[in-house]
Amino acid sequence: MGKSVADLVRETNAGLTEPGQTNMVGARDGESPRFEVYFAPFSVCSHKVRTVLLEKGIPFVAHRMNLGMRDDKASDSYSPAYVRMRLKGAPGAELVRGYTGQSSVASEGFDPCVVPTLFDHLHQRVVVDSARICDYLDRESDVGTPLVPDELASGIDAQISLIDQAPHVAVLYGVPPEGEDCRPGHLANMLDGVHDRKIVHLERIKASVADEPELV
DSSP states (O other): OOOHHHHHHHHHHHHHSSSSSSSSSSTTTOOOEEEEEOOOTTEEEEEEEHHHHHTTTEEEEEEEOOOOSSSSSGGGGGSSHHHHHHTTSSOOOOOOOOOSOOOHHHHHHBTTSOEEEEETTTEEEESHHHHHHHHHHHHHHHSSSSSSOOHHHHHHHHHHHHHHSOOOHHHHHOOOOOOOOSOOOOHHHHHHHHHHHHHHHHHHHHHHHOOOOTTT
């Protein structure tokens, strides 16, 4: 029998050991929040999800994922435990097909190695794709004011679709072929040589899970 989603979540959380990496947000003493969120501080898609949580006043467990690719450590989002869990949010989905500078699942395909990811303890459900997560939180949570009035829903959906089509990954994190690199210095340093390091880490990780074809 395969592992439950809750088991996969526990295995993922066990690997997040840096000080301050996991925090309770908006929860009362002794309260176990319904939702857990895996995010990165500079991820725009993560910003959207956390904004909805805070706007509605939903308590949650926040897991700050380190997306850096150091020589001695891969991104937290490349850990087999995290990828196993995230795959539960899009069973049978077409995987990401290439790079356009966008991040929308609808246009790019599903990437099992990115953030944000939401886990709902009540329904034992993993939810992926920031647009879906925001909609899910607004519909499913029993606290806060609904953020999408029925009479404005179609217009809001159209705006969200436009935002998802914007190449914000390329604009915010990329380097133009010509001209000045406008990225913050710490981000530019972190991403310098990142693709070569990703290849090295991925080859090592794939070899360690060679008996799991879906994960590879």
